[in-house]
Amino acid sequence: MIALARKTMVHEWRRFLPAIFAVGFSGLLLMVQAALVLGIFGSAAVYVTASSAQLWVGYPGTQSVNFGREIGPDVEMRLRMDPDVTDVEPYQWVEGDWHNLGRSGGGIPVFVSGVRTDVDAMIFSRLLSAPLRQRLRDPGAVIVDRSDLEQLGTSVGASAWLNGQRVRIVAAVTGLRALGGVNVLSSIDTARQLRLGDASMGATYFVARTRDPDRAQAVRDRLGASATFGPFSVWTAEEFAWKSKLYWMFDTGAGIAVLFMAGIVCLVGAVVTSQSLLAVVAASAREYAVLNALGASLRALGRVVLEQACWIAGVGLLMGGLSSGVLLWVASQNDVPVSMSLPVALGCSALVVGLALVSGLIALRGLLRADPAMLLR
Numbered sequence: 001m002i003a004l005a006r007k008t009m010v011h012e013w014r015r016f017l018p019a020i021f022a023v024g025f026s027g028l029l030l031m032v033q034a035a036l037v038l039g040i041f042g043s044a045a046v047y048v049t050a051s052s053a054q055l056w057v058g059y060p061g062t063q064s065v066n067f068g069r070e071i072g073p074d075v076e077m078r079l080r081m082d083p084d085v086t087d088v089e090p091y092q093w094v095e096g097d098w099h100n101l102g103r104s105g106g107g108i109p110v111f112v113s114g115v116r117t118d119v120d121a122m123i124f125s126r127l128l129s130a131p132l133r134q135r136l137r138d139p140g141a142v143i144v145d146r147s148d149l150e151q152l153g154t155s156v157g158a159s160a161w162l163n164g165q166r167v168r169i170v171a172a173v174t175g176l177r178a179l180g181g182v183n184v185l186s187s188i189d190t191a192r193q194l195r196l197g198d199a200s201m202g203a204t205y206f207v208a209r210t211r212d213p214d215r216a217q218a219v220r221d222r223l224g225a226s227a228t229f230g231p232f233s234v235w236t237a238e239e240f241a242w243k244s245k246l247y248w249m250f251d252t253g254a255g256i257a258v259l260f261m262a263g264i265v266c267l268v269g270a271v272v273t274s275q276s277l278l279a280v281v282a283a284s285a286r287e288y289a290v291l292n293a294l295g296a297s298l299r300a301l302g303r304v305v306l307e308q309a310c311w312i313a314g315v316g317l318l319m320g321g322l323s324s325g326v327l328l329w330v331a332s333q334n335d336v337p338v339s340m341s342l343p344v345a346l347g348c349s350a351l352v353v354g355l356a357l358v359s360g361l362i363a364l365r366g367l368l369r370a371d372p373a374m375l376l377r
Contacts, residue, residue, distance in 0.1 A: 008308070015283060016308070019276035020316045026269030027320025027352040028327070033262045034344050035328050037249075039337035040258065044179045044248045045241035047091075047113065053122040053207035054216040055085075056240045057223070060233045063251070064244040066111060066180075068093050068204040071232050076206050078229040084211050084219045089116045090203030091123050092191040098182065099161040100153040108152060110162065110182045112142075114191025122207050124185065127175055135170040136187045142167045143185040145176035147335035152182060163194045177337055179248060266351070274359035277309060309360025313353045320352065321345075 042049065047065045048056065057079065059069035079088045092114030097107035115123040117133045128136075128143070135141055142162070144152060149172055154160050159168045162184070176183045186194070188203075210216050220234045235243065249259060331338045 008304075016280060016312060019273070019280050019312045020319065022269075022272045022276040023313055023316025023352060023356050024319035024323065026273055026355060027317050027348065028324045029265045029269060030262075030348045030351060031320065031324035031340070031345065032327055032338075033265050034348055035324075035331075035338040035340045036336075037258055037262060038339040038341070038344060040179065041245045041248045042339050043177050043337055045244040046176065046178075046183070047123075048237050048241040048244065050125075050127045050175065051123045051207065051237070052125040052209070053089075054210045054213050054237055055079075055208040055220060055223070056235050056237060057206040057208065057232050058204065058235075060231050062233065064247045065205075065240070066093070066244075070202050070204060071206070072230040073202045074229040075202070075232045079206055079208050079223065082219060082223060084215055085208045086211050087120075087122070087209040088206055089122055090188060091115065091205040091207055092188050092195075093204035094163075094191050094194050096163045096184070096194055098152055098184075101159055101161065108182060109180075110152075110184045111178055112162070112184045112186055112191050112194055114186055114188040117187050122209060127173060128185070132171050132173070136185065136190070138168075138170065139193075140165065140167045140190060141170045141186065142190070143171045143173060143176075144169060145178075145183060145335075146172040146174050147177060148182045165194055167194075174335070177335070266355075269352070270355050270359065273355050274362045277305075277312070277356075277359045278362065280308070306357070306360045309356050310353075313356030316356070317349055317352050321349070 044064060044066070057071065057075055059071055062068055076088055076090065079085050092112075094112040094114065096110045096112050098110045099107050113123070115121060115128070115133075115136070117137045119130045119133065121128075121133065132143060136143065149155055149169075152160065154169055156169050156172050159166055161167070167184075167186070167190070176185070208219075210219050216236045220236055223234045250256070328338050328340060
C-alpha cells in the first residue's frame with residue numbers, strides 16, 4: 001500500500017500539484033515572515049551582534065540597548081581589576097537631530113554611537129574595517145548606513161548638521177540600519193562633542209573581552225556581585241542581544257502586531273493546506289472505494305493518505321525553500337532588513353511538515369466516503 005502512494009503521485013501528479021503549491025506557498029510565507037521578524041527586530045541588537053565583546057555593562061534595569069543611561073567611570077576601573085578581563089572600552093550613546101546643510105525640512109532623529117578607533121576595538125568590529133575606523137579619527141567624521149543616505153538627504157563626502165555641530169559623512173556601510181531611527185557611527189571624542197549635556201560624564205556602556213569566552217557567565221556573576229563602584233548591571237553579549245530583541249517583540253505594539261501577522265500566516269497556511277489535501281482525497285474517493293471493496297482496510301488506506309501528505313510536504317517544502325531563498329536574496333540586495341538562521345529555518349520547515357501531517361489527518365475524514373456502495377450509484 002505504501003508503494004501505491006508513491007506511484008499514485010507519480011502517475012497522477014496533476015491532481016496533487018495544487019496541494020504541493022499550497023504547502024510550498026505556506027513554507028514561503030512562514031520563512032519570509034520569520035526572516036522579516038528576525039531582520040526588523042534584530043536591528044535593535046545590531047550594536048551587540050556586530051561587536052566582539054563578551055560582556056556588556058550598563059545601568060540597572062536597561063530594557064534595550066537604545067535605552068542606556070550613563071554609568072560612572074569607576075565601573076571601568078572595576079572591570080579592569082578582574083583577572084579574567086583582558087580589555088575594556090567605553091561605548092557612548094547620543095541621541096541627535098540631523099539636518100542637511102540647507103536645513104530644509106524637519107530634523108531626522110538619529111542614534112550616534114561613539115566607538116573607539118583602535119584597530120582592535122570591539123564595538124562594531126564585525127562591521128568596521130581598520131581603514132574605516134581610521135577615517136573616524138578626523139573631527140566630525142561619521143559613518144551611516146548606505147540605505148539611509150536618501151533619508152538623510154546627503155551623500156558620502158557631504159556635510160550636515162547634527163545637534164548643532166557640523167559633521168561630515170566619510171563612508172557608508174551596509175548592515176547598520178536602526179529600529180525607529182538612523183544609526184550614525186563616530187569616534188568617542190566626536191560623540192562627546194555632540195552631547196547636549198556635560199561631555200565629561202561617564203560612558204553609556206562599557207564592554208569587555210574575557211580571557212576565556214566560555215567563562216563569560218562566571219565573570220558576569222562575579223562582577224555583578226560588586227556594589228561599591230556605583231549602580232551597574234552586567235550581561236553577556238547573547239543575553240543583552242536577546243533582551244533587546246524580546247523587548248521590541250513583546251513589550252511594544254509594533255512587535256505584537258508583527259507576531260500577530262505571523263500567527264495569521266500560520267493559520268492561513270494550515271487552512272489552505274488542509275483544504276487542498278481534502279480536495280485530493282475527495283477526488284480519489286472512487287479509487288479508494290474500489291480498494292476497500294477489494295479488501296483494503298480503511299487503516300491501510302489511511303496510511304496511504306498520510307504518506308502522500310509526507311511526499312506533498314517534502315516537495316512543497318523544497319519549492320518553498322528555494323523560492324524563499326531567492327526572495328530573501330533579492331530583499332537583502334535592496335536593503336530590506338531580513339535575517340535567517342539555521343535553527344529558524346529548521347523550525348519553519350518542521351512547522352510546514354507538521355501542518356501537512358495535521359492536514360493529512362484532517363483529510364482522513366474523506367475516507368469515510370470511500371464506501372464500496374458508492375460504486376453502484
